[in-house]
Amino acid sequence: GDSVTQMEGPVTLSEEAFLTINCTYTATGYPSLFWYVQYPGEGLQLLLKATKADDKGSNKGFEATYRKETTSFHLEKGSVQVSDSAVYFCALHSSASKIIFGSGTRLSIRP
């Protein structure tokens, strides 16, 4: 069945460091891919998305490119801030209308 494998955390970086959180997927058909972010004590909110191969989603300095050939959707940011500390989830929306989440990656940024 469909699945999402996400880089395990926690990840701790210094402010202004470069961030990569890896995400790979297995799916039949043509899924849409998403990154959601969860701040402490809150529900998830959409960070960015891509609906077809080679699409790049971007928001708040974060980017991810839908790579069909490597079945990946890695999250990147050039210069992280303390306010980026949160848990990040990669997710796919399958053609069967199910939604599959990765296990989440906790990111902590040191001032």
Place this chain on the structure above:
Amino acid sequence: EAQVTQNPRYLITVTGKKLTVTCSQNMNHEYMSWYRQDPGLGLRQIYYSMNVEVTDKGDVPEGYKVSRKEKRNFPLILESPSPNQTSLYFCASSLKTSGRSGYEQYFGPGTRLTVT
């Protein structure tokens, strides 16, 4: 304000005592879904609904029931809760069904359930 609401936010109960967690959205969304979040496992889909009177199982439906009698409401029912259902539960909705549509999910604030 567009939102998904869940009640209660916190609940402590005992094994076997039936409970219902309510979920409501005011965005006229067709698709609604329940998830549980457990450490190291991420979010797992329990049930989802593509429209009124249409529901289907997610990955972890055992021990749960849902109903979708109205478009805005999607309650989660635990007929006989057990300690392994202690978790953080999220309701979510989106405009339409998923797949290539790319419609984002809007999440409620979560319900922390403890079953002793």
